[in-house]
Amino acid sequence: MKYLIMVLQIGTLFLFNYIGQLIQSCFSLFIPGSLIGMLLLFSLLSLQVIPITWLQSGVDWLLKDIPFFFIPVTVGVVQYINFFYGKGSLLVLLVIISTFFVIGITGLITDQLLKKGEAAHD
Known part of the structure; x- marks a missing residue:
């Protein structure tokens, strides 16, 4: 059950990313859609529309494993040495x-x- 909740929480983060990209493409904004989604999520968390507990364990898991997300960047740098x-x-x-x-x-x-x-x- 714990893992299902984490998957839903991470899915919610991806949903905000998708919403931001949708807003960016609909209005042809120069700001990246991922940033728009992040600002939207930040606004809803700040206004306490979405409680942080709804996302906490998924975010904690992503932050714990964040070094793995930098491996492709490192490989890219080595490729263009x-x-x-x-x-x-x-x-x-x-x-x-x-x-x-x-x-x-x-x-x-x-x-x-x-x-x-x-x-x-x-």
Whole structure:
């Protein structure tokens, strides 16, 4: 029963992805459909129209196994290794620097939100 619930929860995530793609194609928007679906899901979760418990175990399973979703990207990079010779190596440096920048900004924002949440509970 637990696995059926997880499949339904993951199916719900795919449904929001499909709805976002449908909205994108119907209105010829420049924003990707997957992003529209994610924003729609985020809005419904924020407004508590959909309780997080309806999706929690499926999302937890996907997050637990997220490194497996990066294997195709890694294989793609290895397949085009010739691109990284010469100036392509600057791209690697840029990716590393931007990754640390994103991690730092995310950490600062999370820290501020946690402090704000603790202050609200006091």
